[in-house]
Amino acid sequence: MLLISGPSGCGKSTICKQLLESDDVVFSVSATTRAPRPGEVDGQHYHFLSPESFRKKITEGAFIEHAEVHGNMYGTLKEPMERAIADGKVYLVEIDVQGALQLKALEVDGIYVFVAPPDFEVLRNRLSGRGTETPEVLERRLKKAEDEYRERERYDHIVVNDNLERAVAEIRRISGLPEEPDAGSGGASRG
Ligand SMILES: Nc1ncnc2c1ncn2[C@@H]1O[C@H](COP(=O)(O)OP(=O)(O)OP(=O)(O)O)[C@@H](O)[C@H]1O
Numbered sequence: 468m469l470l471i472s473g474p475s476g477c478g479k480s481t482i483c484k485q486l487l488e489s490d491d492v493v494f495s496v497s498a499t500t501r502a503p504r505p506g507e508v509d510g511q512h513y514h515f516l517s518p519e520s521f522r523k524k525i526t527e528g529a530f531i532e533h534a535e536v537h538g539n540m541y542g543t544l545k546e547p548m549e550r551a552i553a554d555g556k557v558y559l560v561e562i563d564v565q566g567a568l569q570l571k572a573l574e575v576d577g578i579y580v581f582v583a584p585p586d587f588e589v590l591r592n593r594l595s596g597r598g599t600e601t602p603e604v605l606e607r608r609l610k611k612a613e614d615e616y617r618e619r620e621r622y623d624h625i626v627v628n629d630n631l632e633r634a635v636a637e638i639r640r641i642s643g644l645p646e647e648p649d650a651g652s653g654g655a656s657r658g
Pocket residue numbers: 473474475476477478479480481482593594596597628629630631632658
């Protein structure tokens with residue numbers, strides 16, 4: 468498992484998109500109760516579930532971890548992770564900080580990467596530049612980012628996303644992925 472985590476806007480989805488250019492990498496499609504955004508496909512970006520279906524999955528023990536993030540439920544499914552790892556793939560898990568710390572506490576084997584913004588001013592500019600949050604939600608995410616940043620030392624690696632190419636190259640090196648992925652490939656991720 469290669470786990471990519473960090474505050475909202477630090478660049479997790481952008482980085483994962485590039486890591487998925489390697490054929491050996493499989494993306495962990497989480498379940499969520501949030502509504503799909505334009506362009507998002509069920510089963511590819513997320514499994515979009517009703518709150519009832521999500522609760523049922525919890526009682527069935529289908530999740531390795533689940534958490535409420537920004538007012539919606541998200542969960543990492545056990546079965547696809549076990550299958551991908553049995554197939555010798557790198558299983559790419561992109562989740563929030565509380566989810567990552569749950570997996571760490573469960574001693575799920577893997578490489579835990581905290582993606583850090585160069586500084587909080589840059590984080591603010593990137594989040595507002597993305598244009599997906601209202602000013603109120605943006606402020607909440609930035610406040611939460613400060614708490615999440617304090618957890619960074621609990622990860623195996625801290626990668627500063629100052630320059631995208633450099634950050635991706637660093638994560639490829641850390642996880643033993645080839646520096647130059649096969650041209651033309653690339654799986655689906657979020658973002
Ligand atoms: N190295 C970089 N330099 C400049 N802009 C970047 C860089 N990395 C990401 N961005 C931009 O920052 C914004 C936030 O990135 P992204 O959506 O990948 O963050 P995220 O961590 O997945 O956020 P969330 O947790 O809210 O889903 C995007 O508009 C993205 O294009």
